[in-house]
Amino acid sequence: MEEIAKFMAEHKIIDTQVEHTDIECLGCGREIQRVIITFEGGSQKMNEAGCMCEANRKAQERQRELNARDYDRFSVIQNEYLEKSFDNYIVNSDDEEQKKMQSEALKFTKHYALNFSSHLKEKQNLFIQGTFGTGKTHLAAAIRNEVSKQNYKVLFISLPNYIEALKKEFRDKSNHHSIYKWATEADLLILDDVGANRMNEFAISELFRLVDARIDKCTVYTTNMTSEEFTQTKELNRILSRMVNRAKAIVIKGADYRRKGLM
Known part of the structure; x- marks a missing residue:
């Protein structure tokens, strides 16, 4: 909890709220949620959460990169x-x-x-x-x-x-x-x-x-x-x-x- 509080203080975040949308991602089937971040001064930023498709895509891309490096190593x-x-x-x-x-x-x-x-x-x-x-x-x-x-x-x-x-x-x-x-x-x-x-x-x-x-x-x-x-x-x-x-x-x-x- 201390680490979270420290992160919020460093980034001047005063509040975060999660809104449920009841919308399912067609890719992974998870509910797409909205995370509303409020900063000092009243400005807000909205991110999406819940969906794992982007995380999976990044993981697959990273694995492809590692596989490509292996083949570089074995090329003569x-x-x-x-x-x-x-x-x-x-x-x-x-x-x-x-x-x-x-x-x-x-x-x-x-x-x-x-x-x-x-x-x-x-x-x-x-x-x-x-x-x-x-x-x-x-x-x-x-x-x-x-x-x-x-x-x-x-x-x-x-x-x-x-x-x-x-x-x-x-x-x-x-x-x-x-x-x-x-x-x-x-x-x-x-x-x-x-x-x-x-x-x-x-x-x-x-x-x-x-x-x-x-x-x-x-x-x-x-x-x-x-x-x-x-x-x-x-x-x-x-x-x-x-x-x-x-x-x-x-x-x-x-x-x-x-x-x-x-x-």
Whole structure:
């Protein structure tokens, strides 16, 4: 009681009254009450009480924020890519065809990230395919950085790092922090560099298991592999079929920006 009296004195509150309205909140079913606060000098302020919807909304938002932070912790992304954005993506102005492809890729990936809530409902994937050094990972990282701000669970990892994490778990005989579990439960999985590692039987099997589990969830894939390379084996062909399911295909071909200026 002393604390309440101290609070009222500090805020110059002289009286509080609760009025019953007999109005039920359609969300939680509780009665909505009016709390009338009277201050020194006679001014009044009215708040609503009783309804738990706003408190529940704030609690859910806080939990989403904590979940998003956990996924930030498990993402395997180089520090340089944490600063990647759509604004600092460089379009090659030396080649008109490449410029057009990169500009279209930039436009769509930015729209995807900024409107992720609608794409999540539609379960739309992105399949970004192209040659080395055309900015595929930059755009994927920009998507990750933007969608993470919206408190979605986003996991960014390259396929080689994902396979290595699985192998480590098998060696340690531990699945307490199973990378497969994190990858399958993410609101958005960004799987970078598909095909960059040695695609042995284990890698192909685990990639298929992951891609199959993500059929009805939003996933962004980037790859240097051509469609022809995917169709060389039945297993890779099955994987490609699932990756492009409900996917917008983005193709970027051109010169490697990292080699610009070299002889």
